[in-house]
Amino acid sequence: MRAVLVVNPKATTTSERSRDVLVRALRSEVDLEVRYTRRRGHGVLLAREAVRDGVDVVVTLGGDGTVNEVVNGLMTGGGPDGGGRARADDLPALATVPGGSTNVFARALGLPRDWTEGTSVILEGLRTGRSRTIGLGLADDRYFTFCAGFGLDAAVVHRVEVARRRGRVSTPALYLRSALGQYVFGAERRHPSISLERPAEAGEEQLATVIIQNTAPWTYLGDRAVNPNPDASFDRGLAVLALRRLRVPSTTRAVAQILSRTPDPRGREVLRLPDLDEFSLVSSRPQAYQLDGDYLGERSKVRFTSVPAALRVIC
Structure with missing residues (x-):
């Protein structure tokens, strides 16, 4: 069996020594x-090369950003002339060793948070098939594995990225400080401008912010799963949660419901749409936008x- 290990050398929870241990284990x-x-985007190119080279498995060592790049390379490297979509069985399988700070995708697959334990699970999966x-x-022409955001959620991701570039851990x-700062000082709360449009369905207008999930959870705060749409699944369509207004009482209530042990956000200002095949978000004002925790402008x-x-995954 041929495999390629795509390593983000800046992965936050691994060292050069631990990478050497992983390489030796995989080579067994x-x-x-x-x-x-x-550089940013390099994982896409490496995954496309792996598809063209006919490898059986692509293993990632990094965070969710590395996984997203590799997934996009796999999904766009297997069609005619490398530009279309191939069947899952015709693509290399994906194995993810958690090496970032949050690792939502790996944990959503049921992999342990610790990279050494995750490696053991992957090795067993490789042995047993x-x-x-x-x-x-799919958001326009870019794939995502677990979540997308349009509005407040994505603006918070941007704040965190800026803080990390300045040396913050x-x-x-x-994340909590960034969310509070964006809500208080950066959010447009009076005039929601987002509309959700679905084919052959009535649209939803005047939405303030929108979260899209491809699985549950949406993210983690440390060990705590955050689940706006707890029924979201890799085996279903996309799940949407939107807030119509960002008023303090309704927003506080929605956040409390999302963070509860049995999340079930409801209320006049909450819109939930499960299992969607296709929809568009349109705004009269440009909105912050993120995929898999990566701010895209x-x-x-x-x-x-x-x-x-x-896509096939080893887990």
Whole structure:
């Protein structure tokens, strides 16, 4: 079995020594090549090369950003001339060793948070041939594995990224402070401008912020799963939670419901739409936009599509 290990050398929870341990462990099971990402977007190119080279498995060592890049490389490297979508069985399988600060995708698959324990699970999966096929989300022409955000959620991600570039460590406290700061000082609360449009369905207008999930949980605060749509699944369509207004009482209530042990957000200002195949978000003002926790700038329109049975994963 041939495999490629795509390593983000800046992965926050691993060292050069631990990477060497991982390489030796993988080489005991597969014919392994190791490739390092050198810049943003490099993981896409490395995964496309792996598809064209006909490898059996692509293993990632990094955070959710590394996984997202590799997934996009796999999904866009297997069609005619490397530009279309191949069947899941015709693509290399994906194995994810958690190496970032949060690792939502790996944990949503049921992998342990610790990279050494996660490696053991993956090695067993390689030995036994154990895998599952999961669905993905597609936002315009970019795939995502677990979540997307349009509005407040994405603006918070941007604040965190700026803080990390300034040397701050990614912690739950940093996310909470960033969320509070964005809500108080950066959110447009009086005039919601987002509309959700669905084919052959009535639209939803005047939304303030929108969260999209391809699985549950949406994210983690430390060890605590955060679940706006607890029924979201890799085996279903996309799940949406939107807030119509960002008034203090209703927003506080919605956040408390989301963070509860049995999350079930409801209320006049809450919109939940499960299992969607396709929809678009349109705004009269450009909105912050993120996929899999990676801030992608501002957009006025994004089309979302559920892509079922898209990719095989070792877990």
